[in-house]
Amino acid sequence: MLSTLAFYISRAVQQGIPLLFGSTGETLTEKSGNLNLGIPGIMYAGGICGVIGAFFYERSLISPEAISPFLAVMIPMLCSLAGSLIMGLIYCFLTVSLRANQNVTGLALTTFGVGVGNFFGGYLIKIGGSSVASIALSATSACFRKSLPFADRLGAFGTVFLSYSFLAYLAVLISLAAGILLRRSRVGLHLRAVGENPGTADAAGINISRYKYMATCIGSMIAGLGGLYYVMDYASGVWSNDAFGDRGWLAIALVIFTIWRPDTGVLASILYGGLYILSINNILPTGGAGAVKELYKMLPYVMTIIVLVLTSVRNKKENQPPAALGLSYFREER
Amino acid sequence: MNGSGHTPLVHISKRSALPWYLSWAIRLGAIVLALIVCALVTTLLTGVSPLGVYATIIQGSFGTVRKFWVLLQELAILLCVSLAVTPAFKMRFWNIGGEGQVLIGGLATAACMFYFGDKMPNALLILVMIIASILAAAVWAAIPAFFKAKWNTNETLFTLMMNYVAIQLVSYFCNVWDRKGSGIVGIINPKTEAGWFPVIAGKEYLLNVLIVAVLTAAVYAYLRFTKHGYELSVVGESERTARYVGIKVEKVILRTMILSGALCGVAGLLLVGGTDHTISTTTAGGRGFTAVMVSWLAKFNPIFMVLTSFLLAFLSRGSSQIAQNFGLNHSFGDILTGIILFFIIGSEFFINYRISFRSGGEKEEGSHA
Numbered sequence: 001m002l003s004t005l006a007f008y009i010s011r012a013v014q015q016g017i018p019l020l021f022g023s024t025g026e027t028l029t030e031k032s033g034n035l036n037l038g039i040p041g042i043m044y045a046g047g048i049c050g051v052i053g054a055f056f057y058e059r060s061l062i063s064p065e066a067i068s069p070f071l072a073v074m075i076p077m078l079c080s081l082a083g084s085l086i087m088g089l090i091y092c093f094l095t096v097s098l099r100a101n102q103n104v105t106g107l108a109l110t111t112f113g114v115g116v117g118n119f120f121g122g123y124l125i126k127i128g129g130s131s132v133a134s135i136a137l138s139a140t141s142a143c144f145r146k147s148l149p150f151a152d153r154l155g156a157f158g159t160v161f162l163s164y165s166f167l168a169y170l171a172v173l174i175s176l177a178a179g180i181l182l183r184r185s186r187v188g189l190h191l192r193a194v195g196e197n198p199g200t201a202d203a204a205g206i207n208i209s210r211y212k213y214m215a216t217c218i219g220s221m222i223a224g225l226g227g228l229y230y231v232m233d234y235a236s237g238v239w240s241n242d243a244f245g246d247r248g249w250l251a252i253a254l255v256i257f258t259i260w261r262p263d264t265g266v267l268a269s270i271l272y273g274g275l276y277i278l279s280i281n282n283i284l285p286t287g288g289a290g291a292v293k294e295l296y297k298m299l300p301y302v303m304t305i306i307v308l309v310l311t312s313v314r315n316k317k318e319n320q321p322p323a324a325l326g327l328s329y330f331r332e333e334r
Numbered sequence: 335m336n337g338s339g340h341t342p343l344v345h346i347s348k349r350s351a352l353p354w355y356l357s358w359a360i361r362l363g364a365i366v367l368a369l370i371v372c373a374l375v376t377t378l379l380t381g382v383s384p385l386g387v388y389a390t391i392i393q394g395s396f397g398t399v400r401k402f403w404v405l406l407q408e409l410a411i412l413l414c415v416s417l418a419v420t421p422a423f424k425m426r427f428w429n430i431g432g433e434g435q436v437l438i439g440g441l442a443t444a445a446c447m448f449y450f451g452d453k454m455p456n457a458l459l460i461l462v463m464i465i466a467s468i469l470a471a472a473v474w475a476a477i478p479a480f481f482k483a484k485w486n487t488n489e490t491l492f493t494l495m496m497n498y499v500a501i502q503l504v505s506y507f508c509n510v511w512d513r514k515g516s517g518i519v520g521i522i523n524p525k526t527e528a529g530w531f532p533v534i535a536g537k538e539y540l541l542n543v544l545i546v547a548v549l550t551a552a553v554y555a556y557l558r559f560t561k562h563g564y565e566l567s568v569v570g571e572s573e574r575t576a577r578y579v580g581i582k583v584e585k586v587i588l589r590t591m592i593l594s595g596a597l598c599g600v601a602g603l604l605l606v607g608g609t610d611h612t613i614s615t616t617t618a619g620g621r622g623f624t625a626v627m628v629s630w631l632a633k634f635n636p637i638f639m640v641l642t643s644f645l646l647a648f649l650s651r652g653s654s655q656i657a658q659n660f661g662l663n664h665s666f667g668d669i670l671t672g673i674i675l676f677f678i679i680g681s682e683f684f685i686n687y688r689i690s691f692r693s694g695g696e697k698e699e700g701s702h703a
């Protein structure tokens with residue numbers, strides 16, 4: 001019983017980590033007043049760029065045994081960061097420098113990112129010459145998935161806390177750090193000021209464009225890592241088109257659910273992950289009908305809506321979305 | 335100006351108004367630039383000659399009479415969803431839940447076809463389908479509107495979440511209705527064709543196109559000439575002004591979103607009753623999101639929306655053709671669409687703002703100050 005529960009929790013964590021990366025990135029972005037609806041596309045791009053890096057690295061090797069764990073991790077990771085940085089820069093250039101509408105830009109970015117992911121995915125599948133519609137990068141994935149060697153000797157405790165790969169711990173670290181940065185540092189204070197009232201922040205001498213660029217680009221890179229984690233760890237290095245699914249939107253939902261607090265996201269993402277796999281594993285009663293599973297998948301979204309409504313009804317100042325969320329800033333327009 | 339040392343290199347200021355031919359020239363220029371970039375990307379990524387790709391895109395829409403009709407149908411449905419979201423956008427209510435509203439409309443239509451298919455005469459059935467789909471989608475859209483009106487709940491995020499609730503609801507019913515257990519509802523009423531829209535003049539899609547044409551004119555008139563249309567644009571421009579002049583903002587928000595949802599319901603109805611005769615989670619096919627771009631690119635003007643939805647439908651048809659002819663992945667079209675959208679989105683800046691450089695613009699600055 002205990003081990004079943006522990007196993008279930010560890011699955012929930014693995015399912016939640018991509019969402020945690022995505023939501024931490026999006027929270028940082030939204031705190032600067034940018035509602036980046038391109039996150040799903042950015043996560044796709046982050047995932048596929050990592051896959052491209054890993055694919056060509058694996059191809060350059062003489063044999064799979066010659067793989068260097070350091071390079072096998074660093075190459076995909078840098079590729080992934082670079083890819084999502086480019087996506088973030090496109091978004092920033094259009095919305096911050098050119099003051100375009102954020103919703104439209106974000107949606108276009110998602111179209112673009114998902115397109116990039118599936119196109120290159122299809123392309124690699126073709127040159128990889130495999131018979132199934134996926135690319136398997138098992139050697140690289142093995143390097144990513146290395147967990148602590150003594151984890152499985154510690155029973156349930158080991159399964160719940162120590163059985164993950166380094167990217168999972170990195171996700172938790174990043175979100176805790178982001179929470180501290182936002183609430184306890186001067187940079188965080190400035191960033192929040194930019195998102196709440198850019199006019200005032202500008203008057204106080206804060207460089208609005210620089211903060212928006214930095215927050216959005218760093219946020220995109222963090223979100224991109226979510227895509228990388230998904231492919232390399234959760235999916236064991238197997239990329240197949242559209243497999244990432246609607247996790248990007250779930251990450252945005254998670255931002256609302258945590259009421260813009262990245263550190264709350266650590267636990268909330270596990271909860272979301274747990275809800276997500278309810279529909280896969282047969283844990284809750286379905287009454288013999290598979291159809292009910294589909295209703296379970298609704299739960300994270302319904303919960304998000306409830307939180308969104310409750311925070312707006314209670315109308316507590318510290319629980320609101322950033323006041324200037326979704327608005328472009330132009331100094332001469334007051 | 336406080337000394338030349340502190341003058342920034344570039345100065346951006348708002349333009350008053352650009353003559354329409356200049357603003358369209360800028361947009362056209364952006365599209366041309368986008369096509370050049372797309373050509374470069376195409377050659378780099380696939381090694382296929384870009385001209386060949388463009389020829390294929392045109393062939394995808396105009397190659398045969400059949401293809402042209404498919405384009406018209408795509409255009410009609412996309413335009414219908416765009417028309418639906420437009421009144422809400424004019425009110426600055428970011429309804430990005432078009433996807434979900436279309437699906438719910440489609441789901442209601444499919445439910446009527448499924449349950450009443452053999453119980454009532456066809457004319458009555460179609461009437462019930464129309465009412466059910468419009469009602470269901472209107473209610474679906476009214477939920478976020480109610481919370482927005484009452485407690486100012488963020489509508490962008492709310493409508494976004496409602497999409498996925500709708501998708502799962504459709505997925506649930508697909509599993510319930512499917513007898514084989516694959517979760518795919520086949521064509522509904524294939525033998526009796528109950529609830530299928532009549533084919534007029536031998537053209538399968540003509541009815542849809544006509545309905546949407548009428549809707550386009552109606553929405554244009556509604557926004558342009560009615561009191562409702564005026565009120566919602568006042569609410570969009572400034573909520574405070576609206577309250578001050580005695581417009582009941584809550585009522586306008588609810589009313590406009592119900593209209594928005596109802597039109598999405600029509601799109602769902604046309605998709606399920608008029609063309610697909612089935613339902614799946616991809617029935618709306620991302621049109622709820624594309625419609626946001628169509629509507630925004632056309633500056634919320636229903637007549638221009640015919641052009642912008644043509645552009646997007648044309649690109650999407652073209653990309654399927656590319657996929658077919660060159661053995662490329664269908665997603666290549668999404669990349670091209672994305673690039674073209676980026677350029678059009680970016681071009682709006684040059685329409686709304688003027689850039690003056692320090693050296694060249696010095697005199698101009700002086701005359702302003």
